[in-house]
Amino acid sequence: xxxxxxxxxxxxxxxxxxxxxxxxxxxxxxxxxxxxxxxxxxxxxxxxxxxxxxxxxxxxxxxxxxxxxxxxxxxxxxxxxxxxxxxxxxxxxxxxxxxxxxxxxxxxxxxxxxxxxxxxxxxxxxxxxxxxxxxxxxxxxxxxxxxxxxx
Numbered sequence: 001x002x003x004x005x006x007x008x009x010x011x012x013x014x015x016x017x018x019x020x021x022x023x024x025x026x027x028x029x030x031x032x033x034x035x036x037x038x039x040x041x042x043x044x045x046x047x048x049x050x051x052x053x054x055x056x057x058x059x060x061x062x063x064x065x066x067x068x069x070x071x072x073x074x075x076x077x078x079x080x081x082x083x084x085x086x087x088x089x090x091x092x093x094x095x096x097x098x099x100x101x102x103x104x105x106x107x108x109x110x111x112x113x114x115x116x117x118x119x120x121x122x123x124x125x126x127x128x129x130x131x132x133x134x135x136x137x138x139x140x141x142x143x144x145x146x147x148x149x150x151x
Contacts, residue, residue, distance in 0.1 A: 001012070011052050018070065018072050020067055020073050020120075021059045021068045021075035022065070022068065022071075023067060024063060024064075024081055024121050027063035027075045029059070029060050029061050030044060030058075031058050032057040033056060033132065033136065035054070035095070040055030040056060040127070042058075042062075044063065044069075045064065045104075046106060046122065048064055049101075052063070062069050064122060065121070065124070065145075066120070066122075066124075067119070067120045068119050069149055070116065070118060071116060072082070072112045074112055074114050075110050075111070078109065078110050079108065079149070079150055080108055080109060080120055081108075081150075082103045082106040082120075082122055082147050082148075084133060084144070086144055087100050087143070088100060089101050089143045091141050091142075092139065093139050095135065096135040097131070097134065099128060101125070102120060102127070103123065103145060104125050105122075106121065106123060107119075107120050120149075122145065122147070
């Protein structure tokens with residue numbers, strides 16, 4: 001079995017003078033793919049719960065992402081949108097197969113504290129093609145997300 005490392009780079013976007021700090025990136029962990037004869041999925045929700053369709057063997061556990069918004073108005077409820085910038089996770093190497101990344105769970109609203117700060121939790125999910133192929137590059141597979149905060 002081949003081992004793959006998943007890491008996500010965050011493209012940060014916030015309204016006004018707000019800043020968004022990456023505390024912990026979404027990390028799908030280190031996995032081996034045992035079965036790609038049907039579509040396989042591995043999900044991590046905002047609480048760190050993992051759902052594996054069975055085709056992945058988890059070698060090192062992943063974790064949900066944690067991002068901190070700062071310089072917002074204090075004690076205000078903000079709406080949050082998280083989108084994937086490149087759903088196909090590319091290893092920057094030749095690879096016949098690839099993973100698709102999406103965001104099934106995230107904090108859709110956050111309440112800032114008295115300092116105008118709020119934490120945003122983001123889960124993730126990777127999906128295989130189900131083509132039967134298992135020729136994946138043994139390299140980090142990376143995707144990018146954008147977090148937008150507004151009223």
